[in-house]
Amino acid sequence: MATKILRHILRLPSSHFMYRRWESSNTKVAVYDPFANKPKKNKDTYLEAIKMFENQDNRRRGHVEFIYAALARMKEFGVHKDLQAYKALVDVLPKGKFIPSNIFQAEFMHYPKQQQCAVDLLEQMEDNKVMPDSELEQMLLNVFGKRGIPLRKFWRMLYWMPKFKNLSPWYLPDELPNDTLELAKMAIHRITSVDPTMKIEIWQTEEIEACIDKTWIVSAQSETQKILLSEQPPDEPLVVRGPYEVYLKEQVVTYFTLLGKVRPEHKDDFDQDDVSNLKKPSGIPGFIGQTTLPVVKCTVHEQDDGTIVAVCATGSSSRDSLLSWIRLLEKYDNSVLSNLPVIFTLTAPSNDVVVQETQPAAEDVKRVQN
């Protein structure tokens, strides 16, 4: 009989069995929310509220509900990336009580609601890329013992999070700057890192007399791109494309590209297997390479839809600021732009196409067809 009961228990899905007990009581207890009426919402008041909860009742009744409520309010208080705040929340849990004392307790998730609460807390830490430390490990050990689910979660986090932390080849500081110009510089640096010779310039639209929109422009152009732009035939228009978005953690920066013509593809019509007439050098000591330049696509900037000859982000992302960008590009080493038509195909803010014959700056604003 006992064997039958045990078999039945084992056959049941463990999650069903274990979670039912606390699922029914979930969110049914109305608790006092100490975070709601704080006049100042910062780290100090957040920690103060936690301290108040700890002090008001030695038995810490309703601590699970309190932690869930506190977790939900973290962003509001700006502590969602603060390890100390998470530690303070873990500290709310009573020590020793939840440590399993036999194998059955260890196996069948001792105090599942509390364990799940701690796992959720760790999950939130992970979502916010807050890396736990060994002190937190000690705290969790004191609360749930070494066989607790939160500990397993903690160890997995400690294994993976340092590996993921620096996985991106584009380094960003832990705290992003609040200044949009700095963010734009970072974004443009990231999207132009494909060419190591890229030069990033910061211009002010005020440099162009006729500009309406006074803002900054972060423009990136490499020497290669300048040359590609100088090869643009005068009858083929350049195209300003955008806005495109690039994400820096939670921040979004919009950027625009200036596209030119594409050189023909390298013709691959020779037989790869025929080695009967391989190329050989002239043999003159000191004479290397070619006397002419290739006329086919051979740089990273030459993509299928066009050659990217410059990239920018502006303070307002407006059409006028982009026009100023073209003027500034012309002013700084791209004199060829004075003879080239430029088409603005912006998906926002309007859906129209603007053709701009780029002439001296004073005249050109009048010619813009809105």
Next chain:
Amino acid sequence: MNIARTLCVKQLNGISRTISRKIGFTATNYEATNAVQPKIQEEKFDFEDLQVIERTEQRKPKIPPFMKDVFVSVFQRDLLAYPEILDKEETESMEKRAETLDKVFQDKTKSKEERRNVLKSTKMYAAPVNWTRNGLAANQTESIRYLETVSPDFELAHELSDHWVALRALQHGLTAEQYAAVIDELSTGDATVTLCIKERIAERLAQPDFRTTATLDAQGVWRITGEKMCTRGDGFMLVLCKVEADHLKAFLVHPGATGVTFDGNFVHFQKTTGTPLSQIPNADLGKIFGISRLHAATLCRCQLKYAISKIVEYVKPRSFSGKPLAELSTIRAIVGESLLHVYASESTEYFTAGLIDGYVDPDAELEMAMCRNYINSRGLFSLINLLEIPALEQEEECKKIFDRMRILASGGESLDGINTFIALNGIHHAGKIMAEEIKQIRNPLMHPAFIIKKALSNRHQVKDDPKLTLHLSEHLHPTLKPASDQLEYCVLRMRFACETLMSRHGMEVSVAYMELKRLAEAATLILAMTSVLARASRAYCIGLRNAEIEMKLATCFVSKTISEVRQLILDIDNGEFLNHDRFKVEFGRKVLDTNTVLVERPTSRVFW
């Protein structure tokens, strides 16, 4: 006897030929007896006409290119007889002239002017010029010997080397009238010619690699515009220019020509007039200018020799722990190794000079490049090891030696450039011969029978144990049998390496630079091994003084070098992942992109 030989020959076809060799019928050696005996061609001249009295050269008939053939594992065994170009009279006259030069150049008290004077009096400035033009009509063997003698004065030797190459180019390139107009001034040594070939690496994407251009103006005068690397701004200059997009032509710029400005290591031309060397075809330009590689190798080797003598002078009077410093085995080993390099380089240079001087219409471009390649790569490292012995004690002297070596090694062209030239020429030659085979290897499903045959025939090569079928030892002294077998192994591996490369990359092989570099190095070492063995064998056979040391040097050099060649070819066979090229290239790319060392400091931690 002839009947008997014919009968034997008929029986020794195919496999029996190899068997007969193994059981020792050396008297009926089919290959050796039937080998093409060199026919001596004497130049005929008319005794009546004094104008045509010129030095006669006894050249053997044209032979296929030696080192190019090695790329397909074909070895001309006749060349294992080390070349003897000069007869008794010529040797004596050369040694006499060298002795005169030596007296002045070894004497440190002599000034540059005195040295110039002795060069003039011995007609050194007219060495390659014909007798009828009051020159010496010196061949390459003599030129190298003279250059060795002059080498203690580095600047003069360098100048002389450029001058000789330019004189040869002028002789072939100018019309008779143009040549007559300039040759007298050049022969006397009052003015010398500097080679202006190399340009700076393009600094912008829009610049082609080679930019100096010559255009014909309305008056029919050639005008040169551009910039060249050049260390001397006086005298004549021989400038290589592009004309009509991709056609190259050399121009002679006279001293004092308008539009020439000299700036440190660069000379600028601005619509400078030049005399075109129009008689010389584009293909021959490389052959003539290529001689400068041979000269550079000689000068490099002389610098290494000079460094050895300086180190000996330093070590001899000093002691360490109560014993002479010279007893330290590490020092002895370093000096010994340097000697090996000097011996190998010297053998290779004279072997190559012999190829150029001894045969009609020689194709020795590759060999000349290999001479330079060998001493550049080995010489520089050897020199660093040597100069570590006095460390900072003789800093000025060490700096001077090292700087000269560095200029010789990297001046004119880079080591990578030479390696690429060697490998591409070799692979071009191999490609012509192996094209059909490569096509089949690259399309295995279309040629299953061939692939099975290939797998069977290559089984020894795959195991790195080719069957030795060239029998090179028959052309060397019997005591060099093990060394000649090692050379044979290297030669036989070359075809396999070329086959591997071409079947792996197809037409793209010309941009597989890392693998081509290995191939070039392996080929260079094979030339060095060949020359060393041939020289030592000849020296021992004819009874030269210290011939037994030469034999030891040769054996040691070959057995030391075989492991390098083996590894180089194994690396080619293994491919980019096993030989780590893939990773090294990737690391290099990242460093070049970011200009950082990529990794964090060793003290960095992640705190948790």
